[in-house]
Amino acid sequence: MNFDEELMPRQLPVDDWDTTEDFDPSVPPRTPQEYLKRVQIEASRCPEVVVAVIDPRKLKSNQTVNISPSLEDEEGWKKFCLGEKLYLNSSPVTNEIDNPGIDYVQVGFPPLLSIVSRMSQPTVFNILEYLIIWFGDKKLYPELGRWLYALLACIEKPLLPEAHSLIRQLARRCSEIRAKLENPEDGELSALNLLICLVARYFQQCDLADND
Template structure:
Protein backbone atom coordinates (compact mmCIF):
# COMPACT_ATOMS: atom_id res chain seq x y z
CA UNK A 1 0.00 0.00 0.00
CA UNK A 2 1.39 3.41 -0.97
CA UNK A 3 2.20 5.98 1.72
CA UNK A 4 0.57 9.44 1.80
CA UNK A 5 3.78 10.97 0.50
CA UNK A 6 3.86 8.60 -2.47
CA UNK A 7 0.24 9.42 -3.27
CA UNK A 8 0.94 13.18 -3.33
CA UNK A 9 4.39 13.04 -4.92
CA UNK A 10 4.81 10.54 -7.78
CA UNK A 11 8.24 8.99 -8.19
CA UNK A 12 10.62 10.80 -10.49
CA UNK A 13 12.60 7.61 -11.16
CA UNK A 14 10.12 4.71 -11.04
CA UNK A 15 11.83 1.36 -10.61
CA UNK A 16 10.22 -2.05 -10.56
CA UNK A 17 11.68 -3.64 -7.45
CA UNK A 18 10.41 -7.08 -8.34
CA UNK A 19 10.26 -10.04 -6.04
CA UNK A 20 13.91 -9.91 -5.06
CA UNK A 21 13.72 -6.69 -3.05
CA UNK A 22 14.13 -8.56 0.23
CA UNK A 23 17.46 -9.94 -1.00
CA UNK A 24 19.03 -6.54 -1.78
CA UNK A 25 22.35 -6.23 0.08
CA UNK A 26 22.60 -2.76 1.63
CA UNK A 27 26.17 -3.29 2.83
CA UNK A 28 27.78 -3.87 -0.57
CA UNK A 29 28.18 -1.52 -3.55
CA UNK A 30 25.48 -1.72 -6.26
CA UNK A 31 26.42 -3.64 -9.41
CA UNK A 32 24.30 -1.56 -11.79
CA UNK A 33 22.03 1.54 -11.81
CA UNK A 34 18.88 -0.50 -11.25
CA UNK A 35 20.34 -2.15 -8.14
CA UNK A 36 21.47 1.26 -6.84
CA UNK A 37 17.93 2.63 -7.16
CA UNK A 38 16.50 -0.47 -5.47
CA UNK A 39 18.92 0.08 -2.56
CA UNK A 40 17.80 3.70 -2.24
CA UNK A 41 14.13 2.73 -2.25
CA UNK A 42 14.64 -0.02 0.30
CA UNK A 43 16.59 2.29 2.62
CA UNK A 44 13.84 4.91 2.32
CA UNK A 45 11.17 2.34 3.17
CA UNK A 46 13.04 1.41 6.36
CA UNK A 47 13.11 5.02 7.62
CA UNK A 48 10.37 6.04 10.06
CA UNK A 49 7.85 8.61 8.84
CA UNK A 50 8.37 10.74 11.95
CA UNK A 51 11.59 11.19 13.89
CA UNK A 52 11.56 12.63 17.41
CA UNK A 53 14.74 14.34 18.59
CA UNK A 54 15.94 13.51 22.08
CA UNK A 55 16.82 16.80 23.78
CA UNK A 56 18.55 17.01 27.13
CA UNK A 57 16.77 19.84 28.98
CA UNK A 58 19.81 20.27 31.24
CA UNK A 59 21.76 21.65 28.26
CA UNK A 60 19.22 24.41 27.66
CA UNK A 61 19.74 27.70 29.44
CA UNK A 62 17.18 28.25 32.13
CA UNK A 63 16.85 31.94 31.27
CA UNK A 64 17.04 33.63 27.89
CA UNK A 65 18.57 37.06 27.49
CA UNK A 66 16.12 39.67 26.19
CA UNK A 67 17.43 42.20 23.70
CA UNK A 68 16.33 45.37 25.53
CA UNK A 69 18.42 48.46 24.85
CA UNK A 70 19.16 50.82 27.77
CA UNK A 71 17.58 54.24 28.04
CA UNK A 72 19.35 56.93 26.03
CA UNK A 73 20.60 58.71 29.15
CA UNK A 74 21.91 55.55 30.84
CA UNK A 75 25.65 55.75 30.08
CA UNK A 76 26.62 52.91 32.39
CA UNK A 77 23.86 50.77 30.96
CA UNK A 78 25.16 51.31 27.42
CA UNK A 79 28.66 50.31 28.45
CA UNK A 80 27.32 47.09 29.92
CA UNK A 81 25.11 46.51 26.88
CA UNK A 82 27.88 46.95 24.30
CA UNK A 83 30.87 45.56 26.15
CA UNK A 84 29.31 43.03 28.52
CA UNK A 85 29.63 42.85 32.28
CA UNK A 86 32.81 40.77 32.10
CA UNK A 87 34.69 43.53 30.25
CA UNK A 88 32.89 46.44 31.88
CA UNK A 89 33.62 45.21 35.40
CA UNK A 90 37.11 44.00 34.50
CA UNK A 91 36.29 40.44 35.58
CA UNK A 92 38.87 37.73 35.00
CA UNK A 93 37.91 34.91 32.65
CA UNK A 94 39.12 32.48 35.30
CA UNK A 95 36.17 33.48 37.46
CA UNK A 96 33.55 32.25 35.00
CA UNK A 97 31.07 29.88 36.59
CA UNK A 98 29.88 26.60 35.16
CA UNK A 99 26.79 28.36 33.76
CA UNK A 100 29.00 30.85 31.90
CA UNK A 101 30.81 28.00 30.16
CA UNK A 102 27.67 26.61 28.54
CA UNK A 103 27.57 26.68 24.73
CA UNK A 104 24.72 29.23 24.68
CA UNK A 105 26.04 32.80 24.82
CA UNK A 106 25.00 35.07 27.65
CA UNK A 107 25.10 38.47 25.97
CA UNK A 108 24.73 40.27 29.28
CA UNK A 109 28.23 39.02 30.13
CA UNK A 110 29.98 39.20 26.74
CA UNK A 111 28.10 42.17 25.29
CA UNK A 112 25.44 42.43 22.60
CA UNK A 113 26.75 42.53 19.03
CA UNK A 114 25.87 45.64 16.97
CA UNK A 115 23.15 43.90 15.01
CA UNK A 116 21.43 45.76 12.20
CA UNK A 117 18.15 45.36 14.07
CA UNK A 118 19.68 47.43 16.87
CA UNK A 119 21.75 50.14 15.17
CA UNK A 120 19.18 50.79 12.43
CA UNK A 121 16.91 52.30 15.08
CA UNK A 122 19.49 54.92 16.07
CA UNK A 123 19.19 58.48 14.81
CA UNK A 124 22.32 60.57 14.33
CA UNK A 125 22.16 62.07 17.80
CA UNK A 126 22.01 58.60 19.36
CA UNK A 127 24.89 57.35 17.19
CA UNK A 128 27.06 60.27 18.27
CA UNK A 129 26.04 59.94 21.91
CA UNK A 130 26.99 56.25 21.97
CA UNK A 131 30.26 56.97 20.15
CA UNK A 132 31.15 59.51 22.82
CA UNK A 133 30.34 57.03 25.61
CA UNK A 134 32.50 54.27 24.14
CA UNK A 135 35.37 56.58 23.17
CA UNK A 136 35.40 57.96 26.71
CA UNK A 137 35.63 54.38 28.05
CA UNK A 138 38.38 53.60 25.54
CA UNK A 139 40.46 56.58 26.65
CA UNK A 140 41.16 54.91 29.98
CA UNK A 141 41.21 51.24 29.00
CA UNK A 142 42.67 48.81 26.51
CA UNK A 143 41.12 47.81 23.22
CA UNK A 144 38.79 44.80 23.20
CA UNK A 145 37.03 43.11 20.24
CA UNK A 146 33.54 44.05 21.45
CA UNK A 147 34.57 47.71 21.45
CA UNK A 148 36.00 47.47 17.94
CA UNK A 149 32.82 45.95 16.53
CA UNK A 150 30.66 48.69 18.02
CA UNK A 151 32.97 51.52 16.98
CA UNK A 152 33.02 50.23 13.41
CA UNK A 153 29.23 49.86 13.31
CA UNK A 154 28.66 53.34 14.71
CA UNK A 155 31.10 54.91 12.25
CA UNK A 156 29.25 53.10 9.46
CA UNK A 157 26.00 54.70 10.69
CA UNK A 158 27.51 58.18 10.89
CA UNK A 159 26.20 60.29 8.05
CA UNK A 160 28.10 62.86 6.02
CA UNK A 161 28.33 65.80 6.22
CA UNK A 162 29.19 65.35 9.87
CA UNK A 163 27.50 67.20 12.65
CA UNK A 164 29.93 69.78 14.11
CA UNK A 165 30.31 67.87 17.38
CA UNK A 166 31.13 64.66 15.51
CA UNK A 167 34.49 65.94 14.21
CA UNK A 168 35.97 66.20 17.69
CA UNK A 169 34.75 62.74 18.69
CA UNK A 170 36.11 60.82 15.72
CA UNK A 171 39.43 62.67 15.86
CA UNK A 172 39.70 61.73 19.53
CA UNK A 173 39.07 58.11 18.54
CA UNK A 174 41.75 58.11 15.84
CA UNK A 175 44.33 59.68 18.18
CA UNK A 176 43.60 57.09 20.88
CA UNK A 177 43.97 54.25 18.35
CA UNK A 178 47.29 55.70 17.15
CA UNK A 179 48.51 56.12 20.72
CA UNK A 180 47.70 52.52 21.61
CA UNK A 181 49.20 51.26 18.35
CA UNK A 182 52.49 53.01 19.13
CA UNK A 183 52.86 50.94 22.31
CA UNK A 184 52.59 47.59 20.53
CA UNK A 185 55.77 45.54 20.47
CA UNK A 186 54.78 43.27 17.61
CA UNK A 187 53.28 43.73 14.16
CA UNK A 188 51.47 40.44 14.77
CA UNK A 189 49.32 41.87 17.56
CA UNK A 190 45.75 40.67 17.01
CA UNK A 191 44.33 44.15 17.67
CA UNK A 192 46.54 45.92 15.12
CA UNK A 193 44.27 45.41 12.05
CA UNK A 194 41.26 46.78 13.93
CA UNK A 195 43.14 49.86 15.09
CA UNK A 196 44.46 50.48 11.58
CA UNK A 197 40.95 50.19 10.16
CA UNK A 198 39.47 52.70 12.61
CA UNK A 199 42.27 55.19 11.91
CA UNK A 200 41.78 54.75 8.18
CA UNK A 201 38.02 55.32 8.38
CA UNK A 202 38.43 58.53 10.34
CA UNK A 203 41.28 59.86 8.22
CA UNK A 204 40.19 58.79 4.74
CA UNK A 205 36.44 58.33 4.71
CA UNK A 206 35.67 61.21 7.06
CA UNK A 207 38.44 63.29 5.50
CA UNK A 208 40.51 63.99 8.60
CA UNK A 209 43.60 63.67 6.42
CA UNK A 210 46.06 65.09 8.91
CA UNK A 211 45.51 61.95 11.01
CA UNK A 212 46.18 59.56 8.13
CA UNK A 213 49.19 57.26 8.11
CA UNK A 214 51.85 58.71 5.85
CA UNK A 215 53.57 56.43 3.30
CA UNK A 216 57.12 55.54 4.19
Protein backbone atom coordinates in the same frame (compact mmCIF):
# COMPACT_ATOMS: atom_id res chain seq x y z
CA MET B 1 22.07 41.75 -0.93
CA ASN B 2 19.52 40.78 1.71
CA PHE B 3 16.29 42.53 2.69
CA ASP B 4 17.85 44.43 5.62
CA GLU B 5 20.59 45.84 3.41
CA GLU B 6 17.98 47.11 0.92
CA LEU B 7 16.34 49.07 3.75
CA MET B 8 19.64 50.29 5.20
CA PRO B 9 22.50 50.46 2.65
CA ARG B 10 25.97 49.98 4.10
CA GLN B 11 27.79 53.22 4.80
CA LEU B 12 31.10 51.33 4.58
CA PRO B 13 30.62 48.48 2.05
CA VAL B 14 32.28 45.16 2.87
CA ASP B 15 32.67 42.23 0.51
CA ASP B 16 30.53 39.20 1.27
CA TRP B 17 32.28 36.09 2.56
CA ASP B 18 31.31 32.50 3.14
CA THR B 19 30.67 32.58 6.89
CA THR B 20 30.32 28.80 7.02
CA GLU B 21 34.00 28.20 6.42
CA ASP B 22 36.20 27.26 9.36
CA PHE B 23 38.04 29.97 11.20
CA ASP B 24 40.05 29.99 14.40
CA PRO B 25 38.96 32.85 16.75
CA SER B 26 42.19 32.45 18.74
CA VAL B 27 44.31 33.54 15.76
CA PRO B 28 44.59 37.36 15.46
CA PRO B 29 43.44 38.88 12.15
CA ARG B 30 46.35 39.88 9.92
CA THR B 31 44.60 42.43 7.72
CA PRO B 32 41.63 44.81 7.98
CA GLN B 33 39.75 42.50 5.61
CA GLU B 34 40.24 39.54 7.94
CA TYR B 35 39.10 41.68 10.89
CA LEU B 36 35.87 42.59 9.09
CA LYS B 37 35.40 38.97 8.07
CA ARG B 38 35.72 37.95 11.72
CA VAL B 39 33.02 40.49 12.67
CA GLN B 40 30.65 39.10 10.04
CA ILE B 41 31.24 35.49 11.09
CA GLU B 42 30.72 36.21 14.79
CA ALA B 43 27.62 38.31 14.11
CA SER B 44 26.16 35.56 11.90
CA ARG B 45 26.35 33.15 14.83
CA CYS B 46 24.30 35.41 17.08
CA PRO B 47 20.49 35.33 16.99
CA GLU B 48 18.87 38.53 15.76
CA VAL B 49 16.02 38.14 18.23
CA VAL B 50 16.67 37.97 21.96
CA VAL B 51 13.81 36.59 24.06
CA ALA B 52 13.46 37.89 27.60
CA VAL B 53 11.61 35.99 30.32
CA ILE B 54 9.08 38.47 31.67
CA ASP B 55 6.52 38.04 34.43
CA PRO B 56 3.30 39.43 32.89
CA ARG B 57 1.92 40.11 36.36
CA LYS B 58 4.56 42.83 36.79
CA LEU B 59 3.69 44.62 33.56
CA LYS B 60 1.24 47.44 33.30
CA SER B 61 -1.26 47.54 30.47
CA ASN B 62 0.05 48.99 27.20
CA GLN B 63 3.61 48.92 28.54
CA THR B 64 6.39 48.42 25.97
CA VAL B 65 9.51 46.37 26.67
CA ASN B 66 12.87 47.71 25.50
CA ILE B 67 16.10 45.85 26.18
CA SER B 68 18.33 48.81 25.31
CA PRO B 69 19.22 51.48 27.90
CA SER B 70 17.91 55.02 27.87
CA LEU B 71 19.91 57.57 25.89
CA GLU B 72 21.41 59.22 28.98
CA ASP B 73 22.38 55.92 30.68
CA GLU B 74 26.14 55.92 30.09
CA GLU B 75 26.87 52.94 32.34
CA GLY B 76 23.95 51.01 30.88
CA TRP B 77 25.18 51.47 27.31
CA LYS B 78 28.71 50.42 28.20
CA LYS B 79 27.38 47.22 29.73
CA PHE B 80 25.00 46.69 26.80
CA CYS B 81 27.79 46.95 24.20
CA LEU B 82 30.71 45.42 26.09
CA GLY B 83 29.00 43.08 28.54
CA GLU B 84 29.25 43.21 32.30
CA LYS B 85 32.27 40.92 32.42
CA LEU B 86 34.43 43.15 30.22
CA TYR B 87 33.04 46.45 31.49
CA LEU B 88 33.45 45.62 35.17
CA ASN B 89 36.62 43.53 35.03
CA SER B 90 38.36 45.05 31.99
CA SER B 91 39.36 41.55 30.89
CA PRO B 92 38.64 39.87 27.55
CA VAL B 93 35.81 37.42 27.13
CA THR B 94 36.93 34.20 25.41
CA ASN B 95 35.18 31.27 23.78
CA GLU B 96 31.69 32.35 24.88
CA ILE B 97 30.68 33.66 21.47
CA ASP B 98 30.32 30.05 20.28
CA ASN B 99 28.13 29.02 23.20
CA PRO B 100 24.50 28.59 22.04
CA GLY B 101 23.38 29.48 25.58
CA ILE B 102 25.28 32.77 25.54
CA ASP B 103 24.31 35.34 28.18
CA TYR B 104 24.31 38.70 26.41
CA VAL B 105 24.08 40.58 29.69
CA GLN B 106 27.48 39.14 30.60
CA VAL B 107 29.23 39.28 27.22
CA GLY B 108 27.45 42.19 25.55
CA PHE B 109 25.12 42.51 22.57
CA PRO B 110 26.79 42.50 19.14
CA PRO B 111 26.09 45.56 16.91
CA LEU B 112 23.59 43.76 14.70
CA LEU B 113 21.89 45.64 11.88
CA SER B 114 18.57 45.12 13.65
CA ILE B 115 19.96 47.20 16.55
CA VAL B 116 22.08 49.94 14.97
CA SER B 117 19.70 50.66 12.06
CA ARG B 118 17.12 51.93 14.56
CA MET B 119 19.50 54.40 16.18
CA SER B 120 19.10 58.10 15.54
CA GLN B 121 22.18 60.23 14.97
CA PRO B 122 22.09 61.68 18.54
CA THR B 123 21.97 58.12 19.89
CA VAL B 124 24.95 57.11 17.73
CA PHE B 125 26.93 60.12 18.95
CA ASN B 126 26.10 59.46 22.60
CA ILE B 127 27.06 55.79 22.50
CA LEU B 128 30.23 56.55 20.57
CA GLU B 129 31.18 59.13 23.19
CA TYR B 130 30.51 56.67 26.04
CA LEU B 131 32.71 54.01 24.43
CA ILE B 132 35.52 56.47 23.61
CA ILE B 133 35.56 57.56 27.26
CA TRP B 134 35.83 53.91 28.36
CA PHE B 135 38.51 53.38 25.70
CA GLY B 136 40.57 56.17 27.26
CA ASP B 137 42.69 53.87 29.42
CA LYS B 138 41.93 50.46 27.90
CA LYS B 139 43.07 48.38 24.94
CA LEU B 140 40.99 47.77 21.83
CA TYR B 141 39.10 44.63 22.83
CA PRO B 142 37.21 42.87 20.00
CA GLU B 143 33.85 43.69 21.61
CA LEU B 144 34.77 47.37 21.62
CA GLY B 145 36.21 47.29 18.10
CA ARG B 146 33.03 45.82 16.63
CA TRP B 147 30.88 48.53 18.16
CA LEU B 148 33.23 51.36 17.19
CA TYR B 149 33.23 50.18 13.58
CA ALA B 150 29.45 49.79 13.51
CA LEU B 151 28.88 53.25 14.97
CA LEU B 152 31.27 54.83 12.48
CA ALA B 153 29.29 53.12 9.73
CA CYS B 154 26.11 54.78 11.04
CA ILE B 155 27.46 58.34 11.01
CA GLU B 156 25.97 60.40 8.21
CA LYS B 157 27.89 62.81 6.00
CA PRO B 158 28.42 65.73 5.95
CA LEU B 159 29.66 65.52 9.50
CA LEU B 160 27.97 67.43 12.27
CA PRO B 161 30.35 69.24 14.67
CA GLU B 162 29.84 66.71 17.49
CA ALA B 163 30.58 63.80 15.16
CA HIS B 164 33.69 65.56 13.84
CA SER B 165 35.08 65.94 17.35
CA LEU B 166 34.29 62.37 18.38
CA ILE B 167 35.86 60.59 15.41
CA ARG B 168 39.04 62.65 15.79
CA GLN B 169 39.25 61.70 19.46
CA LEU B 170 38.88 58.08 18.46
CA ALA B 171 41.61 58.24 15.82
CA ARG B 172 44.02 59.92 18.21
CA ARG B 173 43.36 57.31 20.90
CA CYS B 174 44.00 54.52 18.38
CA SER B 175 47.26 56.21 17.36
CA GLU B 176 48.36 56.44 20.99
CA ILE B 177 47.78 52.74 21.57
CA ARG B 178 49.43 51.77 18.29
CA ALA B 179 52.54 53.74 19.18
CA LYS B 180 52.92 51.68 22.36
CA LEU B 181 52.64 48.27 20.67
CA GLU B 182 55.95 46.47 20.87
CA ASN B 183 55.14 43.53 18.62
CA PRO B 184 54.39 44.35 14.94
CA GLU B 185 52.46 41.06 14.77
CA ASP B 186 50.09 42.12 17.56
CA GLY B 187 46.53 41.22 16.58
CA GLU B 188 45.31 44.60 17.83
CA LEU B 189 47.33 46.43 15.18
CA SER B 190 45.07 45.65 12.22
CA ALA B 191 41.97 46.84 14.05
CA LEU B 192 43.69 50.06 15.14
CA ASN B 193 44.88 50.72 11.58
CA LEU B 194 41.39 50.13 10.24
CA LEU B 195 39.74 52.65 12.57
CA ILE B 196 42.43 55.27 11.90
CA CYS B 197 42.05 54.73 8.16
CA LEU B 198 38.27 55.10 8.28
CA VAL B 199 38.47 58.37 10.17
CA ALA B 200 41.27 59.79 8.03
CA ARG B 201 40.19 58.59 4.58
CA TYR B 202 36.45 57.98 4.60
CA PHE B 203 35.62 60.96 6.82
CA GLN B 204 38.38 63.03 5.18
CA GLN B 205 40.34 63.91 8.31
CA CYS B 206 43.48 63.84 6.20
CA ASP B 207 45.81 65.33 8.82
CA LEU B 208 45.29 62.15 10.87
CA ALA B 209 46.20 59.81 8.01
CA ASP B 210 49.34 57.72 8.01
CA ASN B 211 52.08 58.87 5.69
CA ASP B 212 52.22 56.79 2.52
